[in-house]
Amino acid sequence: MRIGVLTGGGDCPGLNAVIRAVVRKGITEYGHEFVGYRNGWRGPLDNLTRPLDVSSVRGILPRGGTILGSSRTNPFKIEGGVEKITANLAEQGVDALVAIGGEDTLGVAAKLYDQGVQVVGVPKTIDNDLNATDYTFGFDTAVNIAMEAIDRLHTTAESHHRCLVVELMGRHAGWIALHAGMAGGANVILLPERQFDVEKVAAYVEKRFETEYSPIVVVAEGATPLTGQMVLQNQERDAFGHVRLGGIGQWLAEQVEERTGKESRTVVLGHIQRGGTPTAFDRVLATRFGLQAIDAVHDGDWGKMVALRGTDIVRAPLSEATAELKTVPIERYAEAEVFFG
Amino acid sequence: MRIGVLTGGGDCPGLNAVIRAVVRKGITEYGHEFVGYRNGWRGPLDNLTRPLDVSSVRGILPRGGTILGSSRTNPFKIEGGVEKITANLAEQGVDALVAIGGEDTLGVAAKLYDQGVQVVGVPKTIDNDLNATDYTFGFDTAVNIAMEAIDRLHTTAESHHRCLVVELMGRHAGWIALHAGMAGGANVILLPERQFDVEKVAAYVEKRFETEYSPIVVVAEGATPLTGQMVLQNQERDAFGHVRLGGIGQWLAEQVEERTGKESRTVVLGHIQRGGTPTAFDRVLATRFGLQAIDAVHDGDWGKMVALRGTDIVRAPLSEATAELKTVPIERYAEAEVFFG
Amino acid sequence: MRIGVLTGGGDCPGLNAVIRAVVRKGITEYGHEFVGYRNGWRGPLDNLTRPLDVSSVRGILPRGGTILGSSRTNPFKIEGGVEKITANLAEQGVDALVAIGGEDTLGVAAKLYDQGVQVVGVPKTIDNDLNATDYTFGFDTAVNIAMEAIDRLHTTAESHHRCLVVELMGRHAGWIALHAGMAGGANVILLPERQFDVEKVAAYVEKRFETEYSPIVVVAEGATPLTGQMVLQNQERDAFGHVRLGGIGQWLAEQVEERTGKESRTVVLGHIQRGGTPTAFDRVLATRFGLQAIDAVHDGDWGKMVALRGTDIVRAPLSEATAELKTVPIERYAEAEVFFG
Amino acid sequence: MRIGVLTGGGDCPGLNAVIRAVVRKGITEYGHEFVGYRNGWRGPLDNLTRPLDVSSVRGILPRGGTILGSSRTNPFKIEGGVEKITANLAEQGVDALVAIGGEDTLGVAAKLYDQGVQVVGVPKTIDNDLNATDYTFGFDTAVNIAMEAIDRLHTTAESHHRCLVVELMGRHAGWIALHAGMAGGANVILLPERQFDVEKVAAYVEKRFETEYSPIVVVAEGATPLTGQMVLQNQERDAFGHVRLGGIGQWLAEQVEERTGKESRTVVLGHIQRGGTPTAFDRVLATRFGLQAIDAVHDGDWGKMVALRGTDIVRAPLSEATAELKTVPIERYAEAEVFFG
Structure with missing residues (x-):
């Protein structure tokens, strides 16, 4: 044949x-x-x-x-x-x-x-x-790459008493975020499958800062906040016309910083997850x-x-x-x- | 509670x-x-x-x-x-x-x-x-460590036109050798579950040398050769009283070198597989x-x-x-x- | 004491x-x-x-x-x-x-x-x-992390016949980009020390696409294009008010895609370089x-x-x-x- | 030309x-x-x-x-x-x-x-x-491979309250052992440049066991014990005729176990250091x-x-x-x- x-x-x-x-x-x-x-x-x-x-x-x-x-x-x-x-x-x-x-x-x-x-x-x-x-x-390779990145970020977060938001692949399903977040010891994991409440995320972040450790928030690229919180986001982004520039990770870091007063930064892993x-x-x-x-x-x-x-x-x-x-x-x-x- | x-x-x-x-x-x-x-x-x-x-x-x-x-x-x-x-x-x-x-x-x-x-x-x-x-x-960690070692050994084997025998953990079951060998592209994999024929191993090794690549043989520590071939081995080892010194990997490398005339070396991964x-x-x-x-x-x-x-x-x-x-x-x-x- | x-x-x-x-x-x-x-x-x-x-x-x-x-x-x-x-x-x-x-x-x-x-x-x-x-x-750790990321990106670039732009740390000095780019086999490396000509970058990218490989462009975050090319960029970014969102990497990928017609994507390594x-x-x-x-x-x-x-x-x-x-x-x-x- | x-x-x-x-x-x-x-x-x-x-x-x-x-x-x-x-x-x-x-x-x-x-x-x-x-x-690659192995061995040593002896390359010069040992946090490093005293090694090992950590001894393959201690070793090995089987690492682990009463094991990194x-x-x-x-x-x-x-x-x-x-x-x-x- x-x-x-x-x-x-x-x-x-x-x-x-x-x-x-x-x-x-x-x-x-x-x-x-x-x-x-x-x-x-x-x-x-x-x-x-x-x-x-x-x-x-x-x-x-x-x-x-x-x-x-x-x-x-x-x-x-x-x-x-x-x-x-x-x-x-x-x-x-x-x-x-x-x-x-x-x-x-x-x-x-x-x-x-x-x-x-x-x-x-x-x-x-x-x-x-x-x-x-x-x-x-x-999938396993992507999860390991993401986990290793989260492992690295823990030490930076702790040294600077910062919150770090890591945006991972997953437009419609949050498997990579779930597994990498669990494996990396993330303090919050947000998936496309379930709208998240920014207030709760901020509360988790504040709780973590009470320990000697600093929070890592893992968010799948397709995760979205609760409806009311979303509208605000979309309007804001539409006004600038650059929707694709700032993803959900960046938006979330800004929201967390605003609510907790703690410096928050974003890392978008992007293509290195698949290579x-x-x-x-x-x-x-x-x-x-x-x-x-x-x-x-x-x-x-x-x-x-x-x-x-x-x-x-x-x-x-x-x-x-x-x-x-x-x-x-x-x-x-x-x-x-x-x-x- | x-x-x-x-x-x-x-x-x-x-x-x-x-x-x-x-x-x-x-x-x-x-x-x-x-x-x-x-x-x-x-x-x-x-x-x-x-x-x-x-x-x-x-x-x-x-x-x-x-x-x-x-x-x-x-x-x-x-x-x-x-x-x-x-x-x-x-x-x-x-x-x-x-x-x-x-x-x-x-x-x-x-x-x-x-x-x-x-x-x-x-x-x-x-x-x-x-x-x-x-x-x-x-298990997955052990397999990945062993696979990475095999990945490294390929380039050495090829540069020197050598056969490398890698001895992995597995006294009674060959799962680590099977998975690491498959993942690492080994040319022969020998398990405790099945006595191996040294002549066949040597034949595989020779066949591999006909390509531009060099053979990697993965052997679980508990693998044993066919009965006739074993007796010889045990006698030899008894005479020196140092059975535990030279494991199956070393014995096999010697046998392969003898049969193929190609330089053969052993690597015993040992404890680094579990840490x-x-x-x-x-x-x-x-x-x-x-x-x-x-x-x-x-x-x-x-x-x-x-x-x-x-x-x-x-x-x-x-x-x-x-x-x-x-x-x-x-x-x-x-x-x-x-x-x- | x-x-x-x-x-x-x-x-x-x-x-x-x-x-x-x-x-x-x-x-x-x-x-x-x-x-x-x-x-x-x-x-x-x-x-x-x-x-x-x-x-x-x-x-x-x-x-x-x-x-x-x-x-x-x-x-x-x-x-x-x-x-x-x-x-x-x-x-x-x-x-x-x-x-x-x-x-x-x-x-x-x-x-x-x-x-x-x-x-x-x-x-x-x-x-x-x-x-x-x-x-x-x-520095050596940062360079190795960046190099490993570039290693990963090569296979993605080649599989999709894409240009990938990797933005690395270095606001005022381009050492990380220079070493990681050399070690990672980048096809163009752009540093803060020397304004770059977007046309030349595009030409290098096109030349690389003539081989069976795909181009990786490494750019330090502080690198800037030639003066004339810069003005255009700043105006564009001012209009949206979100200068910090899209860094030089993103801007460059867009310019390269426009000039070469080849799909171009950006990866910003960010904090994982230092942890x-x-x-x-x-x-x-x-x-x-x-x-x-x-x-x-x-x-x-x-x-x-x-x-x-x-x-x-x-x-x-x-x-x-x-x-x-x-x-x-x-x-x-x-x-x-x-x-x- | x-x-x-x-x-x-x-x-x-x-x-x-x-x-x-x-x-x-x-x-x-x-x-x-x-x-x-x-x-x-x-x-x-x-x-x-x-x-x-x-x-x-x-x-x-x-x-x-x-x-x-x-x-x-x-x-x-x-x-x-x-x-x-x-x-x-x-x-x-x-x-x-x-x-x-x-x-x-x-x-x-x-x-x-x-x-x-x-x-x-x-x-x-x-x-x-x-x-x-x-x-x-x-050299840098070899040192990193050896260091990563030592990193792994620490957790095994501690979990079992064992001494682990790691034998690294270096017949005539101990650079790999020196750098990998320093980088890996070894508790003793032994080089070909300087004959070592087994009693001192045993004392360091015992001292380490007083902490919550366990000792890792790094020994270059060419390192040798003090003259008196050597003679014993060679005789012993000659009797079995298998000098090359048990290297200095194995010999040292046996000596340490004998002197300290603590379980001691050897890992010989071998060829994976160079690939x-x-x-x-x-x-x-x-x-x-x-x-x-x-x-x-x-x-x-x-x-x-x-x-x-x-x-x-x-x-x-x-x-x-x-x-x-x-x-x-x-x-x-x-x-x-x-x-x-």
Whole structure:
């Protein structure tokens, strides 16, 4: 069989580990052939390919990013996109696709499958917000990077008796903030799943200042204050037209400083959360995902994606990739709240 | 309620996170009081205690080891040991115990429970060899430390066209070697679960030398060669009387060098695998274990230990701590074998 | 002798190592006594003290920040401040001071010395911009943190064919940006010492995109574009009134994106550059600084600060702490330019 | 000009940074051409070459080891070796050599220079034992790796009230042990430069156990006990014939345990000290070494090697590479002794 591999969406530590596992097992155990498609769905759309054999995947396991490149191209939003892809696959003699990506990439995969393309998916979301799987690779790396940053910030906060607000990734789900905040000993953790009360945050901050330690507030980028408090914020930001400049972290630090009289600063971790070498957890998970994906291809089990359940790697319908978002449940947030203040 | 806390057995990153969670939730949510027992079961045996309040567990989350100290003391092997413990608990007004430890420590806890002591356990095994739980804290940290060492060794191996043999922890179960080896891109992984054939190892090593890369062989300390090959080894070692000096890693490197003619060296990671600050995974897992343990105490759910199943923290009978060892199943080893050679 | 120790200004990895060395050698070798002043010059001003003996400095070597706390208090800007300090020192029986801090803190120390206070200084500037010493502690740690962030960003940049602009500390001197940029393989490095031409930056970025790699632009927070290009920027930012929100990094990313048509993003490292455990270089340097400082105290060599020259720790007049800033010389910048584009 | 580049001796983080700087500046600023020689002096001896242009040195800066491979081949010990090299250079049209290596490699370079070969050297010694330069690259990385290991071991030592003996690299000079020991807060540091008294070591260990902390003893692999104590050791080891198995670390742990009655364990760091990605210090130093080396080539300043003096990169005669070893002076050891016990 001749199999195309592509990676789509935001980059994520572990993508190369998946590619390596797919190719290695596909060639050495099943005798398949591979073609690497560049830049997500742009690859099969424009026939952007690169060779993909055993030697080209040697040494890539510890490397972040993706050797195939990525993009957010959606062939269903391009006129004639799907026809072009199926024609190109046929022309190149590509029998099947392994698509590695998030909701968007796998959503395209699911639709192509409906149209007869033989495709298997590997889920990727650094935010860990996919219901079908216990964890996705990249998440553990992001959490560790954020935790190490919080570890560093504790000493600065204490030396200066300051409050530090750390803004982490998470537009719609707060998993990174929850785990990094718990692991980093944050004094308050604010998630998109639950509007927060600025007054309560300020109270936690003041309580912490009564100890010899200083407060660290972790806030997911998508967290929002209670409705009344929000209106004020949006108006303020609209007036300047630069909404994206000052995120929720900066706004919150200003509010905390105003209410507590304590110097408060913001750190926005941004892109460093998603780059660099993956943790062991992510390397092992991504490798096992890749192995299961090529097994599914070999079995002709099309329209499936791989997933982690407990310690097992299983297969689930591709359609689950676009199902409801996995958000932080109230019980998990309650665990974190034990340590607030 | 007045609750005693102790840690027993080998140290493990995450012990302090458990202690912190138990104490923090026990005091702030349930209003309990705590006493810290020093040095495992030696503590209640000899009334070695230290104060344990909210302020004494601040700042310990990122620290490896255990602020309570540890030991391998077994009160059942000391005459009158059990009576002494129950008398001491009564005298100190300690109503219940949270025992954090491995097979031995929890085995004692289970027996004490049988004799009427109100006890809840938290499992700890850096080797991840406990059937009752998907993972134990400390394991992820150990695997990451070992993986980083393997990452470093790759460049040395390649620069000198050498084979490097890395000996990792794991006397009876090879989980650390399996995960660190997979994550580190080892070319052969040898586990206690399966006798290995030195000739095959040498063949993998030679195959790797045909590429531009050099082989890394990961061997768990408890791995053993095939029976015939073993006899030779034991005789040799007996003659010198220094069995413990040269471990399996060193023996294997010598055998590989002899068979392949390629320079081969050994690295024994040893104690650095179990020390230092825990990873985010271990800090979160240990924290959640601690929270569930104090909930069990609060519920009067004695004779239980906490465990991870999927993404949930559940309770299991303490007796499961001493049940059959969780070893690496054949399917998991087969995943690793894909990348051999 | 009874000696007061204080730390002033921004926190910096290595402060605790200095304190430990001063106290340890002062007590065990010279038999002095110590008093810890809290929060910089605020300490002797308001008699804020804490005990400082051998046991209180155990275990602090690897910890970032300062166990004494810090502040930017300047007694010369407070009416009667100096008199209050001298009176407090006399009252507490403090014979001499070891002041650890930057330009401001040591400037106060120099003036107090002129007024008869027995003081020895230890220079601290994470920016490495002090002429009197080859390096200061904290700088190496900051550079390593920044380099690791740049390492991570490379994979993201490449996966998405993006330009990433990394804004690092350095208002007046670009040492952190120069070293972290060289170490991280940045494609352009922009320093406060030299106005940059946005057109040239864009040209380097485009040149890099011709390879299989993507550009990383490192910019010190104090770097500025050529005069004509600046005016435009200031006007634009004034209109929104939020000058501090979008730093030079953000502005530059927008300019680059406009000129090259390539997606460009900014990362502002901020406070994580100065927190956390010090590198070995900084721990050794800070320890040696502390040892030399207490030797100077013991010798009665007042009005001096310690400094690194080559591999030696020497003493220099305190007044040098406030001498001309050490900026990046043209030859050092030329070294970095070899790798531009 | 056509320039050959080679790396010899043990691998060392920073070698690739040197190669990159030499090639990059040589091509883009001077217009030279390069040929990469594989495996040290074996390369020019057997005409083992690989292409070396700008694209082949992209992305290698953060990688440990050497893309050119290394060996300990000495052409002066091979009959006709030198003639073969000069003939090969002529045949390949190679006008000059940049030799990167330690005492042996640069010793060969110095002799070849005496015979008319146009050569420039870059010193490499992870042990930092070269008199001609303040520091060599690789040393800082090794010290940081060792320090991080010591940081980890502290928590294990304390949890178990154990003494841990850490054996570090350093056969003839104790720089790694000195710096890593000081940075890691070791309680005793033992160097090859000074025979140690086992009784004193045991006394320091006992003193440390009086605190709440546990002792870490750092010993360089080349350190030796006082003469009387040594004889015993050698006899013992001879009887078993396995001298190389148990190093000084193991022997010392046994002696300490015997004398103090406290459990004592050994960790031998071994090869992980020399592998993996270089620190910022080493990347910058190695890059600057490479730039200066190609400048020397361009200037026709043959027979020189580059060196660090203070913050400057200078040139020194190649012959200095084989001059007297730089050992740890008594004053530097005295600094460390302040913290013993």
